[in-house]
Amino acid sequence: MASESVKRDWSIRDFEIGKPLGKGKFGRVYLAREAKSKYIVALKVIFKEQIEKYRLQHQLKREMAIQTSLRHPHVLRLYGWFHDAERIFLILEYAHGGELYGELRRSGHLSEKQAATYIASLTHALAYCHEKHVIHRDIKPENLLLDHEGRLKIADFGWSVQSKNKRHTMCGTLDYLAPEMVENKAHDYAVDNWTLGILCYEFLYGVPPFEADSQADTFRRIMKVDLTFPSTPHVSAEAKVLITQLLVKDSAKRLSLENILKHPWIIMNADPNGTFPK
Numbered sequence: 011m012a013s014e015s016v017k018r019d020w021s022i023r024d025f026e027i028g029k030p031l032g033k034g035k036f037g038r039v040y041l042a043r044e045a046k047s048k049y050i051v052a053l054k055v056i057f058k059e060q061i062e063k064y065r066l067q068h069q070l071k072r073e074m075a076i077q078t079s080l081r082h083p084h085v086l087r088l089y090g091w092f093h094d095a096e097r098i099f100l101i102l103e104y105a106h107g108g109e110l111y112g113e114l115r116r117s118g119h120l121s122e123k124q125a126a127t128y129i130a131s132l133t134h135a136l137a138y139c140h141e142k143h144v145i146h147r148d149i150k151p152e153n154l155l156l157d158h159e160g161r162l163k164i165a166d167f168g169w170s171v172q173s174k175n176k177r178h179t180m181c182g183t184l185d186y187l188a189p190e191m192v193e194n195k196a197h198d199y200a201v202d203n204w205t206l207g208i209l210c211y212e213f214l215y216g217v218p219p220f221e222a223d224s225q226a227d228t229f230r231r232i233m234k235v236d237l238t239f240p241s242t243p244h245v246s247a248e249a250k251v252l253i254t255q256l257l258v259k260d261s262a263k264r265l266s267l268e269n270i271l272k273h274p275w276i277i278m279n280a281d282p283n284g285t286f287p288k
């Protein structure tokens with residue numbers, strides 16, 4: 011597929027469409043197979059009318075440019091794209107293991123080994139993105155997929171930006187947003203470090219740390235960094251230390267991606283291959 015992905019004239023006739031895999035606000039994703047090579051992909055179908063209605067042409071172009079340019083084992087590949095009169099088609103890597111969120115919902119919470127392995131994978135992927143001046147800004151369980159070996163893949167760069175300096179655009183759902191984003195202030199790469207703290211908490215406790223009955227209450231809890239740890243035997247003190255070092259209001263004082271990978275909890279629990287014994 012990689013060599014063919016440079017083909018310039020893909021069309022829907024090149025693919026055999028299978029079952030629907032999921033749906034987002036602007037379209038659906040289908041399992042598909044490239045007819046000649048039989049290569050399995052995920053085909054994301056986006057309706058132009060929807061993109062035009064919400065004036066998201068630039069965001070979609072940015073998502074496509076960014077995800078096409080990224081090559082990392084924990085970032086879902088965008089092999090290519092094509093369009094017809096009504097639709098835009100993104101030819102994406104197929105993640106055989108499905109949504110990480112499903113695993114979290116089924117089990118209620120993850121083990122420390124699973125959580126640490128996913129956090130380490132995310133940290134490696136974000137370090138790669140940040141080196142290429144890309145801030146994802148919308149890391150949340152729904153955007154995390156698993157390959158056939160259970161390795162994490164970041165999908166949906168719909169809210170990412172190419173950035174060499176501070177950004178101002180508000181985006182995403184509140185639970186995963188850093189204080190500077192919910193206040194719609196200038197923000198930079200460190201927003202992704204904050205989100206790693208949110209995700210680490212949610213992997214271990216099954217819910218995000220600032221969840222509340224209303225967006226206003228979530229907003230208030232984020233701004234106060236109203237962080238509490240339910241008493242439970244399956245979460246170690248080291249994990250709580252890492253979360254506390256990431257959920258810091260001053261973005262400059264959040265633990266760096268480099269130091270996350272050196273953290274005792276990650277060293278002790280993360281599987282270096284990005285998988286872990288079931």
Ligand SMILES: Cc1nn(C)cc1-c1nc2c(-c3cnn(Cc4ccccc4)c3)c(Cl)cnc2[nH]1
Binds near residue numbers: 032102109166
């Ligand atoms: C679900 C599912 N179950 N199994 C066994 C595999 C999968 C699977 N899903 C995907 C998916 C996939 C599907 N939906 N979504 C969510 C979505 C949908 C539309 C717009 C934005 C985001 C992603 C992809 Cl891209 C890429 N690979 C995928 N693999």
